[in-house]
Amino acid sequence: MAKFITFEGIDGAGKSTHIAFVADLLRAQGLQVITTREPGGTTLGEALREVLLHQKMHLETEAMLMFAARREHLAQVIEPALARGDWVISDRFTDATFAYQGGGRQLPLAKLEALEQWVHPHLQPDLTLLFDVPLEVARTRLDATRTLDKFEQEKADFFAATRAEYLRRAAQFPERFRVIDATRTIAEVQQELKQIISSLPSQPGGKQ
Ligand SMILES: Nc1ncnc2c1ncn2[C@@H]1O[C@H](COP(=O)(O)OP(=O)(O)O)[C@@H](O)[C@H]1O
Numbered sequence: 663m664a665k666f667i668t669f670e671g672i673d674g675a676g677k678s679t680h681i682a683f684v685a686d687l688l689r690a691q692g693l694q695v696i697t698t699r700e701p702g703g704t705t706l707g708e709a710l711r712e713v714l715l716h717q718k719m720h721l722e723t724e725a726m727l728m729f730a731a732r733r734e735h736l737a738q739v740i741e742p743a744l745a746r747g748d749w750v751i752s753d754r755f756t757d758a759t760f761a762y763q764g765g766g767r768q769l770p771l772a773k774l775e776a777l778e779q780w781v782h783p784h785l786q787p788d789l790t791l792l793f794d795v796p797l798e799v800a801r802t803r804l805d806a807t808r809t810l811d812k813f814e815q816e817k818a819d820f821f822a823a824t825r826a827e828y829l830r831r832a833a834q835f836p837e838r839f840r841v842i843d844a845t846r847t848i849a850e851v852q853q854e855l856k857q858i859i860s861s862l863p864s865q866p867g868g869k870q
């Protein structure tokens with residue numbers, strides 16, 4: 663059966679680095695795989711991403727726009743792909759809203775739970791890979807590579823709270839989450855990803 667896999671972690675943890683690797687592992691098994699991202703993944707979603715990453719706005723506006731982009735993403739991309747039997751890998755999904763808007767910006771989680779119930783009451787990722795690194799490691803990686811967007815310019819305590827909320831959710835939903843120690847080398851992380859993917863149901867040798 664097609665699966666929905668999400669990649670999560672604070673900025674600079676290394677998510678984007680590993681998405682193509684995991685997609686290729688699955689394709690090598692003959693599976694159809696699409697990769698996508700949030701906020702974004704559709705024409706409207708990418709327009710909302712531009713606004714979300716560069717404009718200041720009320721915290722609740724930010725949370726609702728994240729879910730608005732997600733609604734479109736589910737309707738246009740994620741749900742049709744899963745219905746066709748394609749595997750879907752998304753660079754972030756709803757856990758990111760809990761971590762960033764809930765943890766980092768302190769929006770009450772009950773408000774986010776209400777939006778989640780509205781937008782995807784019956785769908786959760788089958789597997790969430792949480793790339794976990796201390797803030798200093800993430801920051802060093804980011805500083806070395808790119809111009810920082812609105813979220814990436816946040817202070818250390820914002821990322822500490824974001825990371826803490828990710829880890830809290832991983833503990834809350836242990837069947838869905840795999841926490842990956844992303845301080846290791848890219849090769850070591852890929853080795854672990856290979857093991858995780860090969861033990862998924864529907865994989866040759868994986869649990870059914
Ligand atoms: N395990 C790693 N060790 C060292 N550098 C890494 C590692 N993983 C990623 N990087 C580098 O860190 C930077 C941020 O990685 P990226 O995948 O863009 O992070 P994210 O998508 O989580 O924000 C990139 O320059 C990437 O090459």
Ligand SMILES: Cc1cn([C@H]2C[C@H](O)[C@@H](COP(=O)(O)OP(=O)(O)O)O2)c(=O)[nH]c1=O
Pocket residue numbers: 673674678699700701715728753754755756758759760762763811813814
């Ligand atoms: C999906 C999502 C992302 N974000 C933030 C996290 C990231 O800082 C930013 C964009 O995510 P991302 O695509 O990971 O950024 P980049 O391509 O620069 O690595 O949006 C939220 O705050 N809430 C959300 O619900």
